Amino acid sequence: MLKPDSLRARLTEAFPDAFARDATNLSMWVDQGHVRCHAGPDNLNFTVEYKLCVSITGWTLPSIMIWVTLIDWLRAQQPDLLSPANSAAAIPFEVDLVSADEVDLGFDLALTEPVRVTRREDGGFDMRVAAEPDPLFPDAAPLLPSGPLLKSIWAPGLNPVQIVPDEPEA
Structure with missing residues (x-):
């Protein structure tokens, strides 16, 4: 499974102060596989x-x-979760309001990873995880029709967080 590592890398890259310094702040596990x-x-x-x-x-x-x-991240890795048909319950989440300045949050993602397996002439197998075949938005498309691609996130009083787009797995 490649997507959990990809999501962890994206979140750690986007928020190094939160996750790179203390990896225990970001936990992931697979359920109902x-x-x-x-x-x-x-x-x-x-x-x-x-x-x-x-x-x-x-x-x-x-x-x-x-x-x-x-x-x-989802628009390239699991675009079906962003479609109107799935948007009502695509990302269930829970938040624990620890204090006025701190929360614990959790969310679940229904992910798929198609694996292509072909038999080699020597009797072995070649396997590869296929990339999502039909992204909801091509990488060249802006997040909003009239705006630029997502490159950073900021909130009042905070330094901008730079985003480097994740390349879909080939």
Whole structure:
């Protein structure tokens, strides 16, 4: 499974003060996973489907900064969660209001990773996780029709957080 590591890297890159200095503030685990087989006569293709549970503790920045970063990551990694048909319940979350300045938050993502498996002539197998075939928005498209690509996030009184776009897995 590649997407949990990709999301962790994106969040750590976007918020190094929160996660790079104390990795325990960002926990992830997989729940309700299963493998859906698509095997045919010439391949053993399958899809790994799972719920990624993410827990962020000690969060002191505006929570909207997490959501914008997550949605930007999802548009390339799991765009179906952003479609109007799935948007009503696409990202369930919970927030524990620890204090006026700190929250713990958790959210779940229904993720899929299609794996292409082909048999080699020597009897072995070649396997690769396929990239999302049809992103909701191409990387060249702005986040909003009239605006630039997401490059940073800021909140009043805070330094901007620079975002480097994540390349989809090939």
